Amino acid sequence: MYSHTLEYAKTLDQQDELASYRKEFYLPEEKIYMDGNSLGLLSRRAEKTLLELLDSWKVLGIDGWTEGTHPWFYLAEQLGERMAPLVGGKKSEVIATGSTTTNLHQLVSTFYRPAGKRTKILADELNFPSDIYALQSQIRLRGLTSEEHLIRVKSDDGLTLNENRIIDSMTDEVALIVLPSVLYRSGQVLDMKALTNAANDKGIPIGFDLSHSVGSIPHALHEWGVDFAFWCTYKHLNGGPGSVGGLFINERHFGKEAGLAGWFGADKTKQFDMEHTMTAASDAGAYQIGTPHVLNLAPLIGSLEMFEELGMEKIREKSLTLTKYMLDCIETELSDYSFSIGNPLDSSRGGHLLLLHEEAARICKALKAEGVIPDFRAPDGIRLAPVALYNSFEDVWQTVQILKRIMKDETYKQYPNERGVVA
Incomplete structure (x- = not known):
């Protein structure tokens, strides 16, 4: 069981063997990018x-x-x-x-x-x-x-x-x-x-x-x-x-x-x-x-x-650890807000997670307004992809905390529950 504090997330980042690769990428300023399963970020080497x-x-x-x-x-x-x-x-x-x-x-x-x-x-x-x-x-x-x-x-x-x-x-x-x-x-x-x-x-x-x-x-x-x-x-x-x-x-x-x-x-x-x-x-x-x-x-x-x-083994190991940490944070922090998990909970899951909620389209819009980039999939899916090469455990912790605040304050209700032109 993970601890659900910012300090613990930072500790995991300090122990992360792949942490240095985060600096290889152009990360959107003041945003948390959780959509690498749709489009990965630009790296300095690729540029x-x-x-x-x-x-x-x-x-x-x-x-x-x-x-x-x-x-x-x-x-x-x-x-x-x-x-x-x-x-x-x-x-x-x-x-x-x-x-x-x-x-x-x-x-x-x-x-x-x-x-x-x-x-x-x-x-x-x-x-x-x-x-x-x-x-x-x-x-x-x-x-x-x-x-x-x-x-x-x-x-x-x-x-x-x-x-x-x-x-x-x-x-x-x-x-x-x-x-x-x-x-x-x-x-x-x-x-x-x-x-x-x-x-x-x-x-x-x-x-x-x-x-x-x-x-x-x-x-x-x-x-x-x-x-x-x-x-x-x-x-x-x-x-x-x-x-x-x-x-x-x-x-x-x-x-x-x-x-x-x-x-x-x-x-x-x-x-x-x-x-x-x-x-x-x-x-x-x-x-x-x-x-x-x-x-x-x-x-x-x-x-x-x-x-x-x-090598893929190290990348897969961190990916599984990141998604497991996110699943644990979701279970603990979002239990009062009618979310369900749509992906397998064991190691038969890939590099992204699927959160299900009837207000998913609205929630995705609210997340973007708060600086988190998710991915909506009709009719009720929120895909979140903490990517091993450039996402941190702090990114995961912050994302769940922002999502919790959106649900607690019901700020998602100010948005229409429909997808954009590009979901």
């Missing part, structure tokens, strides 16, 4: 490498593709190699490319081959909408209907998924499985290893959306036998708004023709031969489509340094 890449364009012009500190032509492959340890992949299995949804389209186009009885895609009803939209459109492109061919596993409570129910849904009609690693609302971490083992036993390709887990929890995609994965880099990886995504392809699929072809999927030595017969790369690079967005890759060069220095 530096962005400016370096901008300068290479300024100084080198087109020669920046092959010259300078970070030649653009090889940047996607190099950053893929550096992200590989974060997802437990081999260096050749990861590429920095596209966005979450374009990478999902690429992977479904590659792995979804409906034939005979196997025509359905297995997903879940709690997944992020963009993933569902992509799956629906891929099914339509094959002349099928999502009403019949998209299975969405039900949730008992609207917050979490039962892995056994997912496994039971892996029938001989399923051609592909696409699931989240961490649920974007409740933060539940799915048992990717068990789900992959079940899918492999049934001969069904399985992939995961790692957007809410990469940079927050460790993975072992290659070891588990996951077929593919995809993710964004602007949340826990702090790559900046619209930063380039990531893609994992298990090496056993190397040589599998990409569903969506483009010239950056070519063998690097053949790409500028300009032949109309494509010679694909022999690794994950084959699943690139278009020219890399160099300036949107640039911040990752600096941001990934911190993950390389620390």
Whole structure:
């Protein structure tokens, strides 16, 4: 049991092995940032490498593709190699490319081959909408209907998924499985290893959306036998708004023709031969489509340094400690105000917490007015993400105290209970 005093929170910060990394980031002045699960903060290292890449364009012009500190032509492959340890992949299995949804389209186009009885895609009803939209459109492109061919596993409570129910849904009609690693609302971490083992036993390709887990929890995609994965880099990886995504392809699929072809999927030595017969790369690079967005890759060069220095185990350890401290403070300080916890209470939670309250939209507005940056998720969710690299235990303590004051004084009632344009 933690003590619920400011002095104790400061003591925890003094003992924190990662505390020095807080100085690496530009923290909003006089604010407590609790929305790193939506958009991570800018670090000084990311700023530096962005400016370096901008300068290479300024100084080198087109020669920046092959010259300078970070030649653009090889940047996607190099950053893929550096992200590989974060997802437990081999260096050749990861590429920095596209966005979450374009990478999902690429992977479904590659792995979804409906034939005979196997025509359905297995997903879940709690997944992020963009993933569902992509799956629906891929099914339509094959002349099928999502009403019949998209299975969405039900949730008992609207917050979490039962892995056994997912496994039971892996029938001989399923051609592909696409699931989240961490649920974007409740933060539940799915048992990717068990789900992959079940899918492999049934001969069904399985992939995961790692957007809410990469940079927050460790993975072992290659070891588990996951077929593919995809993710964004602007949340826990702090790559900046619209930063380039990531893609994992298990090496056993190397040589599998990409569903969506483009010239950056070519063998690097053949790409500028300009032949109309494509010679694909022999690794994950084959699943690139278009020219890399160099300036949107640039911040990752600096941001990934911190993950390389620390390793995911230390980051995960602090994340769990931060969220446990916040849960304990919430239980003690907010017990009179009708909040409920929407995330798992054990270590199967990711890097953010979900508070439920019928006045959630109003409460989020009141928190922002008081200098705390939360995240609202309809209809009644307040997501709070104390991030290991830049949030402190004092941040957590202050956030709960401010929330308690808002509820006690009922200042949230001055705001409409509706979300903003961007929640």
